[in-house]
Amino acid sequence: EAKAETSASRFDFREVEAGIDERHHVAEGYDADVLLRWGDPLFPDSPAFDPTKQTPEAQARQFGYNNDYVGFIPLDGSSEHGLLVVNHEYTNEHLMFPGIVQVVEKADEKNPGKTLTELKIADADQTRVDIEMAAHGGTIVEIRKVAGKWQVVRDGALNRRITSTTEMELTGSAAGDARLQTTADASGRKVFGTINNCAGGVTPWGTYIMAEENIHGYFTGKLPEGHREAANYKRLGLPEGTYAWGQFHDRFDVSKEPNEANRFGWVVEVDVMDPNAVPKKRTALGRFKHEGADNIVAKDGRVVFYLGDDERFDYVYKFVTAGRYDPANRAANMNLLDEGTLHVAKFEEDGTMEWLPLVFGEGKLTAENGFASQADVLIETRRAADLLGATPMDRPEDIGPNAENGRVYVMLTNNSKRKDDKVDAANPRANNAFGHIIEIAEDGDDFAATKGRWEILLKCGDPSVAAVGATFSTETTKNGWFGMPDNCAVDTAGRLWVSTDGNSPKATGRTDGLFAVDTEGAARGTSKLFFRVPVGAEMCGPLLLPDMQTAFVAVQHPGDGGEDWEGFGRLSYYEDLSTRWPDFQPDMPVRPSVVVITKQGGGQIA
Numbered sequence: 099e100a101k102a103e104t105s106a107s108r109f110d111f112r113e114v115e116a117g118i119d120e121r122h123h124v125a126e127g128y129d130a131d132v133l134l135r136w137g138d139p140l141f142p143d144s145p146a147f148d149p150t151k152q153t154p155e156a157q158a159r160q161f162g163y164n165n166d167y168v169g170f171i172p173l174d175g176s177s178e179h180g181l182l183v184v185n186h187e188y189t190n191e192h193l194m195f196p197g198i199v200q201v202v203e204k205a206d207e208k209n210p211g212k213t214l215t216e217l218k219i220a221d222a223d224q225t226r227v228d229i230e231m232a233a234h235g236g237t238i239v240e241i242r243k244v245a246g247k248w249q250v251v252r253d254g255a256l257n258r259r260i261t262s263t264t265e266m267e268l269t270g271s272a273a274g275d276a277r278l279q280t281t282a283d284a285s286g287r288k289v290f291g292t293i294n295n296c297a298g299g300v301t302p303w304g305t306y307i308m309a310e311e312n313i314h315g316y317f318t319g320k321l322p323e324g325h326r327e328a329a330n331y332k333r334l335g336l337p338e339g340t341y342a343w344g345q346f347h348d349r350f351d352v353s354k355e356p357n358e359a360n361r362f363g364w365v366v367e368v369d370v371m372d373p374n375a376v377p378k379k380r381t382a383l384g385r386f387k388h389e390g391a392d393n394i395v396a397k398d399g400r401v402v403f404y405l406g407d408d409e410r411f412d413y414v415y416k417f418v419t420a421g422r423y424d425p426a427n428r429a430a431n432m433n434l435l436d437e438g439t440l441h442v443a444k445f446e447e448d449g450t451m452e453w454l455p456l457v458f459g460e461g462k463l464t465a466e467n468g469f470a471s472q473a474d475v476l477i478e479t480r481r482a483a484d485l486l487g488a489t490p491m492d493r494p495e496d497i498g499p500n501a502e503n504g505r506v507y508v509m510l511t512n513n514s515k516r517k518d519d520k521v522d523a524a525n526p527r528a529n530n531a532f533g534h535i536i537e538i539a540e541d542g543d544d545f546a547a548t549k550g551r552w553e554i555l556l557k558c559g560d561p562s563v564a565a566v567g568a569t570f571s572t573e574t575t576k577n578g579w580f581g582m583p584d585n586c587a588v589d590t591a592g593r594l595w596v597s598t599d600g601n602s603p604k605a606t607g608r609t610d611g612l613f614a615v616d617t618e619g620a621a622r623g624t625s626k627l628f629f630r631v632p633v634g635a636e637m638c639g640p641l642l643l644p645d646m647q648t649a650f651v652a653v654q655h656p657g658d659g660g661e662d663w664e665g666f667g668r669l670s671y672y673e674d675l676s677t678r679w680p681d682f683q684p685d686m687p688v689r690p691s692v693v694v695i696t697k698q699g700g701g702q703i704a
């Protein structure tokens with residue numbers, strides 16, 4: 099354990115030593131307990147998890163794969179009893195299905211005499227695809243703290259799985275548009291399922307927000323020659339065909355159902371208080387690779403949603419509702435997300451910024467440029483933002499507004515393709531391998547403002563390597579620095595927590611983790627490692643409950659080989675280190691899981 103307390107820091111815990119092994123690690127004096135694993139039963143009738151006998155029906159009654167966003171909706175206002183809402187972003191077949199991976203040795207063309215190991219995955223069948231589809235989406239599950247430890251309430255009346263086949267409704271200006279109509283749905287309003295739900299949000303009125311991110315991987319086939327969606331789909335990388343779903347479900351094959359992909363890439367709102375409620379895809383918040391939808395109530399009661407579009411050179415957005423939040427009348431808030439203004443950020447060189455409205459008929463968003471309605475602006479949000487001159491960013495991920503100091507933190511994870519001649523003040527590093535964090539101060543401390551100021555809070559990476567140009571404070575230890583900020587959370591005291599995605603042994607000799615980052619006073623820019631994941635995993639979540647006595651983190655794809663293997667993972671990729679986290683049983687695969695962190699003996703996370 100390393101010791102690095104500074105009197106100015108708002109964090110007192112003794113940080114974890116950075117490194118890599120098969121287990122998770124949390125700061126001394128805290129417990130980090132596995133709460134929910136992939137396959138865990140969520141209902142009294144859920145089948146027990148058996149990886150050799152998995153079925154789509156069983157998976158639909160069990161906790162899904164690759165937990166990402168974690169949110170909490172209190173029941174009776176309590177920080178000890180509520181609904182945990184968790185996104186299941188995607189699936190890793192090679193880690194899920196025993197016996198489908200074949201290891202193939204082949205000559206390494208770049209290094210004569212050496213061999214390379216490649217993984218070949220057996221062709222998909224319909225059962226496998228349907229299990230994957232049932233492992234996507236989200237989970238809503240009641241949890242309760244009993245004698246200081248959290249438990250899942252398996253017979254909770256509000257427990258629910260949402261999957262890639264759950265019936266949903268498209269609402270807002272684009273709903274019903276011809277471009278959203280399909281063979282199965284002439285109304286353009288009824289869609290089945292949600293996919294690649296990355297980060298998300300919980301609204302002040304207690305609904306669960308799921309953001310649809312990398313939708314392009316699920317669609318296959320070729321659009322009919324001259325189809326009107328060609329440019330639209332190209333801008334989103336559609337169809338990429340990573341998954342085999344289109345072989346078994348025509349709607350994921352764009353040659354057969356060319357409009358289906360327009361029905362994904364939205365923000366989904368779920369009323370968790372009614373387990374039969376039809377989730378709403380809120381088109382007013384635009385269509386792109388939605389990272390998350392953290393939100394905050396502005397001074398005048400309008401609600402502001404901060405939205406990242408996670409692609410190299412894409413944009414930061416915010417949506418401001420037209421109506422005002424009414425804390426005394428939940429029903430009155432339930433359709434706030436259908437009317438309002440979507441804006442895209444332009445970061446100026448002088449530290450000012452502007453939020454540009456994406457409104458049909460204004461500026462260049464007219465028929466001359468191919469927009470016939472607000473529906474067109476929303477369906478092709480990226481192209482509309484291009485025309486307004488928004489600032490292309492280094493992969494905007496999660497964005498966290500801070501009610502305590504009025505600031506907003508934007509995670510920009512990396513951008514290896516930014517060239518020297520394309521750097522700007524807001525994206526100042528060419529070949530930005532480690533990412534950075536921008537802090538926005540909205541004009542008049544009003545989150546609904548259309549102008550603001552910004553500065554860079556942190557350039558990430560190893561501060562001991564001068565060429566990296568990292569800007570962590572000198573109080574930050576060799577354990578405390580990080581690269582690739584991805585998700586973030588702001589706790590009740592206004593402190594910033596950042597989780598990372600992409601630290602690999604090859605690049606940094608350490609795994610991903612959860613870092614506590616000081617933003618105020620002399621300690622500004624100091625970071626400390628609170629939790630780290632097992633080998634191959636990525637750190638998602640995080641969430642601190644309002645009483646600050648509990649933190650939830652999501653360990654995603656433990657044991658995955660990641661990018662070192664050209665799109666295929668393998669169970670061991672660092673020397674001979676592998677993991678069977680969290681069960682460490684020979685007959686159990688690695689299982690993405692939500693971990694709950696509490697202080698030993700009780701008390702706040704400090």
Ligand code: FEO
Pocket residue numbers: 187296297311389408495584
């Ligand atoms: Fe799903 Fe942008 O990370």
Ligand code: CA
Pocket residue numbers: 296297389495496584585
């Ligand atoms: Ca993310």
Ligand code: CA
Pocket residue numbers: 495511584599
């Ligand atoms: Ca990421």
Ligand code: CA
Pocket residue numbers: 584599636638
């Ligand atoms: Ca991530």
